[in-house]
Amino acid sequence: MAAKTCSIPFKGTAEQETKLREVIASHKDDKGALMPVLQQAQEIYGYLPIEVQTIIATEMDIPLEKVYGVVTFYSQFSLNPKGKYTISVCLGTACYVKGSGDLFDELSAKLGISGGETTPDGKFSLVDCRCIGACGLAPVLTVNDDVYGRLTVDDLDGILEKYSD
Amino acid sequence: MDMVNIKINGMDYEAPKGITVLEAARLANVEIPTLCFLKDINEIGACRICIVEVSEKRGDAMGPKRMIASCVYPISDGMHIYTNTPKVIESRKKTLELILSNHDRKCLSCVRSGNCELQKLCKDMGVEVENTYDGEVTSFELDTSAAHMVRDNNKCILCRRCVAVCSKVQGIGVIGANERGFKTNIACAFEDDLANTSCVSCGQCIAVCPVGALYEKDSTAEIFEAIADESKTVVVQTAPAVRAALGESFGYPIGTDVEGKMAAALRRIGFDKVFDTDFGADLTIMEEANEFVDRVKNGGKLPMITSCSPGWIKYCEHYFPDMTENLSTCKSPMQMFGATVKTYYAEKIGVKPEDIVVVAVMPCTAKKFEIGRDDQNAAGVPDVDYSITTRELARMIERSGIKFSELPDEKFDDPLGISTGAGVIFGATGGVMEAALRTAVETLTGEELKSLEFSEVRGTEGIKEASYDVAGMTVKVAVVSGLANAREVLKKVESGEADYQFIEIMGCPGGCVNGGGQPQQPGWVRNTVDIKALRAKVLYDIDADMPIRKSHENPAIKKVYEEYFGEPGSEKAHHILHTSYVKRGLYK
Structure with missing residues (x-):
């Protein structure tokens, strides 16, 4: 087994770290401060990689595992930075019965990442979502603000190509 | 009320x-x-x-x-x-069936078969079908990274007993619940290997696991091989606490002394020499008492802290790296014993150290980590080759077809089976301190102690304090067991709030009698009986009945110094019986 850490290099700045330490210090005497600290840390960095969680664990004197346990419990926290393009596949009922599960799996295979992850070049993130209100176009996915509907797996290469910049 | x-x-x-x-x-x-x-x-x-x-x-x-x-x-x-009521019984049964729906049900080959809390509950509640609910099951890779244990999440029932003992009792918290819902699993941060964390190998998680999800790495097959190899001299040593708990594996009540039957069983398994780690404990006292007196006289680092418990040592290295100079440089009794066998005893019997296999039976899982540490190979080969738990010894006895309850009571072999009451109480919290005081006080005052019982440091409380007047000097001591308690005391030492000269720390609550390698007792027993107090009583009773109760009066110890080490703290003793530590820190 190897540690499941983010493959994208951490690019945190000294400025971000100062901010994070200020946030932790401001919660110094609060009980149950871990949640607000994690939320603000994610605002600062956009995600919560091991480097950030280790600072939080050390400064708050909480075991790293406890921090990680909370981060992986709540879906609001992300272990990976968002890519330049976020591909969001609708797995709502209508899309799902029209085969969006296959779209998701195919994208996962093509990009080499699981749901919630980002490609090592920082380009694509893959997530699933529930119903974007375009059931008539099922199955649907979005790439940032662009919506694609009535898809089959054969359409995916063409879509990815559009974002090759 | x-x-x-x-x-x-x-x-x-x-x-x-x-x-x-x-x-x-x-x-x-x-x-x-x-x-x-x-x-x-x-x-x-x-x-x-x-x-x-x-x-x-x-x-x-x-x-x-x-x-x-x-x-x-x-x-x-x-x-x-x-x-x-039928509703209650039906509900319990359904809960068990749901647990079974995502449980690796390979009971026949499970290390806990016959001693599994889930298995017993299923039988008691009348679960007739083990796959009432068939569906998706989670699948996990085994974590075999650590020197001392295996984590098999396929058997885990998510009760969180291990998580609670690790974080609350030991103050460590390297395992916890990750993810949520169906994906919930007990693991380390970022799903890393246990070996890469600050786990101290204490095995308390194993001791409380109700099923077969956590278990020690088993060395029994290798030991049977070594015994069968005629070119090897296989020597076994048993820690004090083992004799106070081994009987539980054979149906004896908690708190039964089975020292005699244990020695008899080891001989029948085929070990060439059946020795006693208590001898190593007496040796430890000689070296440690000498080191303490030396530190006091020559301005050495104080408080001096005992170094017998490898779980505590690793904890200190991870969590208090700046205090490793406070640790006594003495190897643990097990390692001192192994080192003495492969140097002094090897010479005495004319066998090369590489042809001697030292097996240690310990109440401990951290000992499995300790034998692989650096600076634990006095003769150029490991001081101890295999360290097995009390549970593994029970397995060896069963596998050898030995009817334990019918065995005669036998004695350990000479000369390294000769020990004192001071050596045997090492297995209970406060024992090392009391044994050290018996020797240090007599050494410093030159007078014979009237009473050998230092009752202030006895008992199962996690933190005990006492102060003694010794030869015109006040010695403040603390006795601590359980690592969350150790943290509390060490924080006070760091801040200067406490000014002890000598501290005994044992990694497991209650000391070695409650070690992570002892026979598992189910929750319903642990919740109603103070296991550690019952087992400790065995050791104090043995001590009270011993003809010699002070380490420095052990004739075999006197002889080994005369013939080999010279005097406590000599250069030779330092080379063979002392060791060094690593400043590990927390997150690399």
Whole structure:
């Protein structure tokens, strides 16, 4: 087994770290401060990689595992930075019965990442979502603000190509 | 005490206000089964096995019957409790069937077969079909990274007993619940290997695991091979605490001394020499008492802290790296023993150290890590080759077809089987301190002690303090067991709030008698009996009956210094019996 850490290099700045330490210090005497600290840390960095969680664990004197346990419990926290393009596949009922599960799996295979992850070049993130209100176009996915509907797996290469910049 | 009136299964009882339904039932001799519940450690009402029906007073009338988790629900005046209605029994059964639906049910080859809490509950609750609910199952890779144990999440039932003992009792918290819902699993941060964390190998998680998800790495097959190899001299040593608990694996009550039968069993398994780690403990006292006197006289680092417990040592290296200079440089009794066998004893019997195999039977899993540490190979080969737990020894006895209860009581072999009462109490918290005091006080004062019992440092409390006047000097000591307690005391030492000269620290609560390698006792026993006190009593009783009770009066110890080491703290003793430590820190 190897540690499941983010493959994208951490690019945190000294400025971000100062901010994070200020946030932790401001919660110094609060009980149950871990949640607000994690939320603000994610605002600062956009995600919560091991480097950030280790600072939080050390400064708050909480075991790293406890921090990680909370981060992986709540879906609001992300272990990976968002890519330049976020591909969001609708797995709502209508899309799902029209085969969006296959779209998701195919994208996962093509990009080499699981749901919630980002490609090592920082380009694509893959997530699933529930119903974007375009059931008539099922199955649907979005790439940032662009919506694609009535898809089959054969359409995916063409879509990815559009974002090759 | 305020009492309230309750009914349990239609019978009237009085019970103290504020206690839980589970406790009230126990006082009335009504058993309610439990699974996740560990008193004072894991009281989370998660598994729902202890479910019962209650109806509470609402004004003058009784409220409706409701299902509650009895381990966390307090009683109220006038409460009616029903522990065995069809609804209750059906609910427990369904809970078990749901647990089984995502449990690796390879019971036949499971290390806990016959001693599994889940297995027993299924039998007791009449679970007839093991796959009532067939569906998706989670699948996990085994974590075999650590030197001492295996984590098999396919067997895990998510009771969180291990998580609670690791974080609350030991103050470590390297394992916890990751993810949520169906994906929930007990693991380390970022799913890393246990070996890469600050786990100290204490094995308390194994001791409390109700199923076969956590278990020690088993070395019994290699030892049987070594015994069968005629070119090897295989020597076994047993730690003090093993004799106080091994009997539990063979149906004896907790707190039975089986020293004689244990020696007989080891001989029948085929070990060439059956020795006693108590000898190593006496040797440790000689070196450690000398080191302490030297530190006091020559301005060495104080407080000096004992170094017998490898779980504690690793904890200090991870969590208090700046205090490693406070650790006694003495190897543990097990390692001192191994080093003495492969140097002094090897010379004496004319066998090359590489042809001697030293097996140590320990109440401990951290010893498996310790034998692989640097600077633990006095003769150029490892001081100890295999360290096995009390449980593994029980397995070897069973596998050898030895009828334990029918064995005669036998003695250890000479000369390294000769020991004192001071050596045997090492297995209980406070024992090392008391043994050291017996020797240090007589050495410093030159007078014979009138009473050998230092009762201030006895007992199972996690933190004990005492101060003694020795030859015109006041010596302040602390005795600590359990690592969360160690943290509390060390923080005070760091801040200058406490000014001890000598501290004994044992990694496991209660000391080695309650080590992570001892026979597992199920939750329902742990919750009602103070196991560590019963086992410790065995050792103090042995001590009281011993003809020699001071390490420095052990004739075999005197001889080994005369013939080999010279005097305590000599250069030779330093080379063979002392070691060094690593500043590990927390997150790399």
